[in-house]
Amino acid sequence: MEISLPGMPKQIFDELFGSKARVKILKFFFRNESGFFDIATIAKRVQEREIVVKKELERLLKIKFIQKQ
Amino acid sequence: MVHLLYQSMTPKLKIRKNNKKKRGRKRSRKKVKGVSKVYYGLNSKFEFLNDLRKLILASPSASFTKITKKILALGRVKLALVSGVFLNKENVADLMIVGDDIDRRKFKNFLKSLEAEMGTQIVYAIMDTEEFHYRRAMFDRFVRLMLEGPHEVLIEKIEI
Numbered sequence: 001m002e003i004s005l006p007g008m009p010k011q012i013f014d015e016l017f018g019s020k021a022r023v024k025i026l027k028f029f030f031r032n033e034s035g036f037f038d039i040a041t042i043a044k045r046v047q048e049r050e051i052v053v054k055k056e057l058e059r060l061l062k063i064k065f066i067q068k069q
Numbered sequence: 070m071v072h073l074l075y076q077s078m079t080p081k082l083k084i085r086k087n088n089k090k091k092r093g094r095k096r097s098r099k100k101v102k103g104v105s106k107v108y109y110g111l112n113s114k115f116e117f118l119n120d121l122r123k124l125i126l127a128s129p130s131a132s133f134t135k136i137t138k139k140i141l142a143l144g145r146v147k148l149a150l151v152s153g154v155f156l157n158k159e160n161v162a163d164l165m166i167v168g169d170d171i172d173r174r175k176f177k178n179f180l181k182s183l184e185a186e187m188g189t190q191i192v193y194a195i196m197d198t199e200e201f202h203y204r205r206a207m208f209d210r211f212v213r214l215m216l217e218g219p220h221e222v223l224i225e226k227i228e229i
Contacts, residue, residue, distance in 0.1 A: 013128045026125050027188030029111045031154075036108035047185030057109055065121075067112040 021048045025056050029066060036069045126157065131186045137223045139179050144171035147198050147227045152220040154187055160218040161211055164193040167201040167227070198227065205229075 014020045024046040039057065043050040060066045111118070133151070140149045146168035153163035164183075166176075176195065184191050194211065196204070204212045216229060 010128075010132060023125075023128070024185060024188060026121070027128070029188075030122050030125050031187070031189035033111055036110035038106050038108055042109065045185060046188065047182055061109070064112050065115050066109050069108040069110060 019056070021046065021052050022056050022059075024048065025053065025060070026065075131183065133221070133223060136183070140166060140224060143168070143175050143179065145169045146171070146224055148201065148222075148229060149224040150215070150220045150222050152215065152218060154189055154191065156219055156221060158219040160220060161214045162192045162194050164191055165212075165215050166193070166195045167198060168195075169197050171195060171197075201227075 013023050017023045017026065025042065025048075028042060028046050037045075039050055039054055042057070043053040046053065057066065061068065115121075133155075136151070137149070140146055143166070146166060148165075148167035150165050151163065152158065152160035152165075155163060180191060180193065194215075201212070203209075222229075
């Protein structure tokens, strides 16, 4: 783990939201607010495995943070 | 050589910006044709959308110390600055690197992981020291805007 001042802010977010992948996916959607993307594209853009992304998307879908098209 | 570099760099910047905008539209058109792929996008009716957006976009994406270390490993880097998406401020590019013998393959990998971390494509410019001095001398618009606009210097081994 990298120690950075002050208070290791990045790790705080990863911990708070449960996973690094989830934080990246959330960020991806906010940075591309009006776009719709398939799993392969999202996985490539956030540099995570498709299976991981798929699981996260299902969670986000369940709470209606994202929608399918 | 300087001229060639100049030509090859400017269109790249534009292309990347265009791609970003087109992607969403193109994909949704595909779907109308009946391709069974599923596309995911933000639900604009999500209750905490605005609060969450504030939080997420304010969250530190990548520590500058880490980025600096990685940039230094790319080659003989003389100058590196971040702007735009890294500072949540508008500028002509998000990243500018000046240096010689930059390992392009390494840079590509670095960019990919950085883009993943940031959640968006990064508009960047790379040039060698000679080109940088040339552009400075001729008051090149891109370099001028980059240096005059909001930015943070990561590496500074030559005077700017």
